[in-house]
Amino acid sequence: MSPVAPITPFDRCRRLARQQGSSLVELMIGMVISLLLIGGMVTLFINNKQTYRYNEELARIQENGRFAIEFLQRNFRHAGHLGCAYMSPEDQEGYGGVFPKTTAILPSIDFSQSSAISAYVHPPTGTDVVASYGQAGVNGTEVITIIFGSGASAALTTPAAKGDPLIIDSNALGFRQGEALIISDCNKADIFRVSNVPAAGNNVTIEHKAAAIYNSSDDLDNGKSYGTDARVMRLQSQSFYLAASARVNRQGQPIQSLYVNGGEMIEGVVAMRTMFGVPAAAGTPGQTSRVVTNYIPITAMTADDWANVIAIQFELLLASPDDNAVSEPMPITFNGVTTTAQDRRMYSTVSTTIALRNRF
Secondary structure, three states, rough: OOOOOOOOOHHHHHHHHHHHOOHHHHHHHHHHHHHHHHHHHHHHHHHHHHHHHHHHHHHHHHHHHHHHHHHHHHHOOOOOOOOOOOOOOOOOOOOOOOOOOOOOOOOOOOOOEEOOEEEEEEOOOOOOOOOHHHEEEOOOOOEEEEEEOOOOOEEEEEOOOOOOOOOOOOOEOOOOOHHHHEEEEEOOOEEOOOOOOOOEEEEEOOOOOEEOOEEEEOOOOOOEOOOOOOOEEEEEEEEEEEEEEEOOOOOEEEEHHHHHHHEEEEEEEEEEEEEEEOOOOOOOOOOOOOEEEEEEEEEEEHHHHOOOOOOEEEEEEEEEOOOOOOOOEEEEEEOOOEEEOOOOOEEEEEEEEEEEEHHO
């Protein structure tokens, strides 16, 4: 076996010469191609993310719009509800626009001057409804209040004259001392405060005696009797207004929402416009004479107009809670005026006309 020849420096150099690598030009070309691929992937990712956010905000604002219309229609149709009673006993066709003329209830509620619907532009010159819920309203926006009898009611088990206590079948609704209640049948209605502490169970006594903080008289105001067909229900009110929510969006900005009695109901409501439908002239209520001929903005409503509102038009301007939902500021058409948004949120308007069916 012959010995292995040693590797000489010449052999080592020859072997190194056979190894081939990338030149600087080739390396730069490879880097450029890689950067192009990475840039394309980043662009695709950003576009997909923006598309996802756009679709997410669009679905959110559309859902808010649908819910807003359904919510407003359902609630405002309660305005003036008194069960089977008519607000105007003289005309069996309709309510007549105002609640029963009851001045006996205390304190500071004069139903002879109250309408089933009222509104003002914030801030008010008098009582601030929004502040009563511990919130600050949005200046220049509308605050609307409706009053009505609740849908749930209790039946009389014994006929009652104007000064008699009311005996109801049960107190399952939990009527309490000091609450404002309505008693109504198909011809008349009265409003009073409960002066006693109603018991639980069946055949419960509800009293409406005079007291410093309840009623000014023991008698019901219209001076008539009620039979076992009468119903007793709570007097309720709902106030609708815009206020900043305690929640913030991804940019840390407060979300403005539509509130009802202190509860946030619809997020992203930037503005609300209402028009109130009234007949040509205030007259005897009824299906033939109570036809809307004019829609009046809140700023032009008079004291007499409120008692004759039989329809209401709503227009809401909705915005996506988060900014940067669209690539550039959107044009906004609201209340007949077109402007350009000052941010890149998504905007949409919804509108509806609601017939106040308890006011005809």
